[in-house]
Amino acid sequence: MSGVLIIGELLNSSRKKVREALERKDEGIIRTLARAQVEAGAHILDLNAGEMLEREAECLVWLVEVVQDELGEVRLSIDTSDPGAMEAAISACKARPVVNSVSNEASREGILEIAARTDAEVIGLPLGWKGMPRDAAGRLEEARELVSRCEETGIGRNRLYIDILCMAVGSDQTQGLAALEAARLVKTELGVRVCGAVSNVSFGLPRRRVLNRAYLAMMIAFGVDAVIMDPTDEGMREVLISAEALIGQDRHCLNYIRHFRKKGG
Amino acid sequence: MLEELKSAVLSGEDERAAGLTKKALEKGIEPGKILNEALVPAMEIVGREYEDGERYVPEMLISAEAMKAAMEVLRPKLVETGVQLRGKVVIGTVEGDLHDIGKNLVAMMLEGAGFEVIDLGVEVTADRFVQAVREHKPDVLGMSALLTTTMIHMPEVIEALKEAGLREKVKVIVGGAPVTQEFAEKIGADGYAPDAASAAEVVKKLLGVN
Numbered sequence: 001m002s003g004v005l006i007i008g009e010l011l012n013s014s015r016k017k018v019r020e021a022l023e024r025k026d027e028g029i030i031r032t033l034a035r036a037q038v039e040a041g042a043h044i045l046d047l048n049a050g051e052m053l054e055r056e057a058e059c060l061v062w063l064v065e066v067v068q069d070e071l072g073e074v075r076l077s078i079d080t081s082d083p084g085a086m087e088a089a090i091s092a093c094k095a096r097p098v099v100n101s102v103s104n105e106a107s108r109e110g111i112l113e114i115a116a117r118t119d120a121e122v123i124g125l126p127l128g129w130k131g132m133p134r135d136a137a138g139r140l141e142e143a144r145e146l147v148s149r150c151e152e153t154g155i156g157r158n159r160l161y162i163d164i165l166c167m168a169v170g171s172d173q174t175q176g177l178a179a180l181e182a183a184r185l186v187k188t189e190l191g192v193r194v195c196g197a198v199s200n201v202s203f204g205l206p207r208r209r210v211l212n213r214a215y216l217a218m219m220i221a222f223g224v225d226a227v228i229m230d231p232t233d234e235g236m237r238e239v240l241i242s243a244e245a246l247i248g249q250d251r252h253c254l255n256y257i258r259h260f261r262k263k264g265g
Numbered sequence: 266m267l268e269e270l271k272s273a274v275l276s277g278e279d280e281r282a283a284g285l286t287k288k289a290l291e292k293g294i295e296p297g298k299i300l301n302e303a304l305v306p307a308m309e310i311v312g313r314e315y316e317d318g319e320r321y322v323p324e325m326l327i328s329a330e331a332m333k334a335a336m337e338v339l340r341p342k343l344v345e346t347g348v349q350l351r352g353k354v355v356i357g358t359v360e361g362d363l364h365d366i367g368k369n370l371v372a373m374m375l376e377g378a379g380f381e382v383i384d385l386g387v388e389v390t391a392d393r394f395v396q397a398v399r400e401h402k403p404d405v406l407g408m409s410a411l412l413t414t415t416m417i418h419m420p421e422v423i424e425a426l427k428e429a430g431l432r433e434k435v436k437v438i439v440g441g442a443p444v445t446q447e448f449a450e451k452i453g454a455d456g457y458a459p460d461a462a463s464a465a466e467v468v469k470k471l472l473g474v475n
Binding site: 013014050051053056081082105107127128131132168170171203204205206 | 369387
């Protein structure tokens with residue numbers, strides 16, 4: 001098991017396979033994807049039914065129920081901006097859920113209130129107070145505002161993950177480093193954990209998996225605590241285990257050894 | 266000369282593209298000819314290569330920058346000689362949505378296809394879209410949304426256009442990751458494009474130009 005929290009991203013309605021499963025209420029596909037991610041090392045499964053539009057709340061609750069029926073008490077991250085859907089899905093969770101996500105946008109106030117009423121962990125996007133931050137300092141400024149808003153509503157720092165807003169380097173090459181530096185800044189300045197979604201970074205570029213893996217190693221080096229990714233990508237797992245060994249987060253490199261002993265190479 | 270300009274745009278050399286445009290004008294080549302025989306075909310190639318997966322986002326962006334640099338030199342001359350652009354497009358990302366990569370790519374491809382583009386930026390409310398249509402009288406209004414939570418503003422904008430009596434005066438196109446052909450039809454848009462390159466094609470088809 002790795003020290004970094006892995007949030008599996010595959011149960012997302014923006015993926016065609018999942019959308020079709022939601023439309024047909026096809027439990028098999030959902031069960032397979034849920035189990036595969038947990039077996040590959042995911043600690044938390046992200047659930048998104050946003051593409052179902054007016055049926056979002058109903059589909060999200062159905063996802064929660066199917067995944068729990070398959071895996072029992074598994075931690076789930078409820079990925080919606082609709083307060084009604086959030087409330088319904090959170091109530092259906094057996095294990096401590098993650099609210100994904102709150103931000104400084106006025107439209108997310110409802111989600112913030114729901115999160116405050118539960119014991120859920122919360123992912124916070126550092127944006128929407130002054131706009132979309134373009135550099136590390138901007139992310140820190142938005143994060144500071146968000147942390148204080150969360151504390152005012154009763155969400156302590158220990159329940160919060162600030163998302164570092166990984167963006168496509170293909171369109172702006174400063175974004176890769178900006179998000180990484182933000183991770184370090186937010187952790188040291190605000191004393192709050194950080195998370196990031198790896199695959200955004202490679203949008204519009206060839207061999208996205210290669211870039212994602214390189215970026216994952218850097219995220220680990222910059223202290224990112226939770227990563228939203230495809231845990232079934234074996235290359236990603238190898239990078240994760242290697243990166244942790246390299247920065248002294250794998251005592252005696254035992255986790256690395258255990259993973260690779262039989263494989264050689 | 267025009268072939269050289271075309272290749273400068275294709276390889277994304279902005280200074281060279283601007284310099285060659287200036288030289289072409291000095292040599293007495295008509296501004297309309299420079300636009301239609303170098304810049305537009307170059308961007309058509311860029312769009313095709315992007316669609317075929319041979320060209321990637323950064324390569325598309327630098328070509329668009331080169332095209333822009335050439336257009337800055339060319340635009341005053343085009344106006345002087347009264348060359349008509351192919352049409353006018355107002356474009357923006359909808360309310361609550363801060364994503365601009367896709368919208369910017371579409372704007373660049375449209376400019377590259379010889380359209381005048383007025384970019385309203387991100388987080389554009391229905392009121393601002395309506396106001397821009399009233400003010401600029403565009404042929405096409407383009408809306409982008411990257412989130413399932415913001416694409417719901419698209420039908421609101423179409424409704425607001427109807428209320429303002431402007432719906433019949435402008436074609437509406439929509440795009441962005443969560444948007445589908447089905448969604449576009451459901452909300453009564455005139456066109457949908459899955460990516461930036463095909464957006465230019467959709468606009469051309471809607472306006473009957475090629």
